[in-house]
Amino acid sequence: MRILYVEDDSMNRRVVRDMFASLGMDIDEAADVATGLRMIDESSFDAIVTDLMMPEADGLALISAIRRRADAGAAVPILVLTADTSDLARENCLRGGANDVMTKPIGIATLVERLGRAMAASENMVFN
Numbered sequence: 486m487r488i489l490y491v492e493d494d495s496m497n498r499r500v501v502r503d504m505f506a507s508l509g510m511d512i513d514e515a516a517d518v519a520t521g522l523r524m525i526d527e528s529s530f531d532a533i534v535t536d537l538m539m540p541e542a543d544g545l546a547l548i549s550a551i552r553r554r555a556d557a558g559a560a561v562p563i564l565v566l567t568a569d570t571s572d573l574a575r576e577n578c579l580r581g582g583a584n585d586v587m588t589k590p591i592g593i594a595t596l597v598e599r600l601g602r603a604m605a606a607s608e609n610m611v612f613n
Contacts, residue, residue: 489530490502490515534566536565548563561607
């Protein structure tokens, strides 16, 4: 399984990377949306986990750019991992095309369960 994690905070990237490493999984990392989009153009990913609030472009911009794609990559499961616990943030992410929204800090069991659920559900989703 190949996962892209887009997060501007290096400490948060390390924590999530270590969670996946403890499961024997590697993830690719991008420190900003522009880099993440370039990586998506160059490779395919089974899932994308993104922060919501980042400088220059946020997670919603990333989700929108992915969902507008004309290729099969548009249907990749996208999970938002954010410190914003507001209902409005959750609603905006889901309306914008995210499969799920998780709040920081997150435990490894929850991360794995929500990722698996999003991947299973994405097989039946259609985005315009």
